[in-house]
Amino acid sequence: MSKIGLFFGSTTGKTEAIAEMIQEMLGEDVVTLHNMADVEDVSELDAYENLIVASPTWNIGDLQDDWEALYDDLDNLDFSGKTVAYFGTGDQIGYSENFMDAVGILEEKISEKGGKTIGCWSVEGYDFEESKALKNGKFVGLAIDDDNQSELTEERVSAWVSQIKSEFGV
Numbered sequence: 001m002s003k004i005g006l007f008f009g010s011t012t013g014k015t016e017a018i019a020e021m022i023q024e025m026l027g028e029d030v031v032t033l034h035n036m037a038d039v040e041d042v043s044e045l046d047a048y049e050n051l052i053v054a055s056p057t058w059n060i061g062d063l064q065d066d067w068e069a070l071y072d073d074l075d076n077l078d079f080s081g082k083t084v085a086y087f088g089t090g091d092q093i094g095y096s097e098n099f100m101d102a103v104g105i106l107e108e109k110i111s112e113k114g115g116k117t118i119g120c121w122s123v124e125g126y127d128f129e130e131s132k133a134l135k136n137g138k139f140v141g142l143a144i145d146d147d148n149q150s151e152l153t154e155e156r157v158s159a160w161v162s163q164i165k166s167e168f169g170v
């Protein structure tokens with residue numbers, strides 16, 4: 001069993017590309033990728049104590065479709081004892097009032113069910129109106145905007161990976 005299960009949804013491939021980048025940085029022996037399109041039952045998340053949960057925001061403030069399909073089933077899981085980091089991709093200019101909402105929606109549900117959130121991320125360098133992913137003035141996970149700030153993607157991912165590495169203790 002690898003140490004971290006990374007569960008992502010991705011409609012046009014951007015979130016998937018970030019998931020692969022993270023796996024490469026942390027090592028294939030450490031991170032196992034699970035595309036939500038192939039996940040039949042959310043109990044697959046239960047196999048890990050350390051999780052990375054990722055979704056782009058679609059349809060103006062919604063979860064990506066494959067997460068949407070299984071979202072209600074998260075109520076059947078107990079996340080206590082689990083450590084969870086989040087990331088998402090979004091468009092802070094086109095969807096300024098809903099930037100990264102999907103990450104906020106997932107974090108709220110999973111932390112309600114006992115998950116311990118790590119990997120919070122500063123809003124510095126972003127320009128948006130509103131986001132459900134904000135808690136105490138920070139994003140509850142890494143925010144990637146490849147639509148408008150692709151030149152910052154790799155350095156953001158790399159800094160966040162160093163951060164969660166020590167928070168996960170891997």
Ligand SMILES: Cc1cc2nc3c(=O)[nH]c(=O)nc-3n(C[C@H](O)[C@H](O)[C@H](O)COP(=O)(O)O)c2cc1C
Nearest residue numbers: 011012013014015056060061089090091095099100
């Ligand atoms: C129709 C449509 C709706 C979108 N809605 C949002 C949104 O509400 N909030 C946001 O931050 N980004 C939004 N986006 C931007 C996507 O989340 C962004 O392009 C993302 O990187 C796509 O990820 P994926 O390729 O992994 O599916 C939207 C894009 C489209 C085309």
